[in-house]
Amino acid sequence: MPSPLVMFDLDGTLFHTAPDLMESLNHVIGGMGLSPVEYDDMTFLVGSGARAMIARALELRETEIASSEFEGLFTRFLEHYSASMPGTSQPYPGVVEAMDRLAAAGYALAVCTNKTETMARRLLKLTGHLPRFAAVTGGDTFAVRKPDADHLHGTVRLADGDPARSIMIGDSINDISAARRAGIVSIGVPFGYSETAMTELGPDHIISHYKELTPELVGRLLNGS
Numbered sequence: 001m002p003s004p005l006v007m008f009d010l011d012g013t014l015f016h017t018a019p020d021l022m023e024s025l026n027h028v029i030g031g032m033g034l035s036p037v038e039y040d041d042m043t044f045l046v047g048s049g050a051r052a053m054i055a056r057a058l059e060l061r062e063t064e065i066a067s068s069e070f071e072g073l074f075t076r077f078l079e080h081y082s083a084s085m086p087g088t089s090q091p092y093p094g095v096v097e098a099m100d101r102l103a104a105a106g107y108a109l110a111v112c113t114n115k116t117e118t119m120a121r122r123l124l125k126l127t128g129h130l131p132r133f134a135a136v137t138g139g140d141t142f143a144v145r146k147p148d149a150d151h152l153h154g155t156v157r158l159a160d161g162d163p164a165r166s167i168m169i170g171d172s173i174n175d176i177s178a179a180r181r182a183g184i185v186s187i188g189v190p191f192g193y194s195e196t197a198m199t200e201l202g203p204d205h206i207i208s209h210y211k212e213l214t215p216e217l218v219g220r221l222l223n224g225s
C-alpha cells in the first residue's frame with residue numbers, strides 16, 4: 001500500500017521567498033525604467049508562476065510590451081533569481097520539525113508549486129531539503145498547473161501516492177481550488193501570499209503555525225473527521 005502523502009506548495013507555504021522574488025522582479029522591471037513594486041504587492045503577484053508575476057507587475061505599472069519581448073523578461077528574471085539563490089529564502093518557522101514528524105510517522109512528502117521545476121529544485125537543493133521529497137513538480141512539469149486538479153494528481157502519481165490518502169497544504173486560491181477539484185483534502189496557511197483571506201478560501205482545515213501540523217491532525221483529516 002502506498003504511503004500517505006503530504007504535498008506542500010512552495011512560495012508562501014514551505015518557504016518565505018517573497019523578498020527574493022521581489023528583488024529579481026524589480027531587477028527586471030527596473031531595467032525597463034519602471035518603478036519597483038513594493039512588498040505589499042507580492043500577495044497579488046506571487047502564486048501563478050514567474051511569467052504571471054511579470055505580467056501582473058507590468059499591469060500594475062500600466063505598461064504594455066510586444067509579446068515578442070516577454071520571453072526576454074522571463075529569461076532575465078530566471079537568470080537573476082537563479083544566481084541569487086538561496087538569498088534570504090527560508091523555511092517557515094516549525095515546518096522543518098513538522099516534516100520530520102510526518103516522515104517519522106510514515107508520511108511521504110512532496111512539493112507541488114507553480115515555480116518552474118528547475119527553480120524549485122534548485123532552492124530545495126541549496127537549502128538541503130531536496131532529499132526529503134518523493135516528488136517535486138513545478139508549473140512547467142505537466143501541460144497544466146494549479147489550479148488545475150491534474151497538477152496535484154500528477155504529483156501524487158510521481159510520489160507513488162494515492163489521492164484518497166493525500167493532503168495539499170497551500171497559501172493561495174490556486175492551492176485550495178486545485179485540491180477541491182482534485183478531491184484532495186486541503187490545509188490552508190494564512191501567513192503566505194494571498195489576496196484573499198484563507199478563511200474565505202475554505203480549505204478543509206487552517207493552521208496558523210506549523211506546530212499544529214502533526215501526524216494526528218493529518219490522520220484525522222484523511223479519515224474525514
Ligand SMILES: O=C(O)COP(=O)(O)O
Nearest residue numbers: 010011047048049113114
Ligand atoms: O512563484 C510563484 O508564483 C508560484 O508559487 P507557489 O509555490 O506558491 O505555487
Ligand SMILES: [Mg+2]
Nearest residue numbers: 009011012171
Ligand atoms: Mg504559494
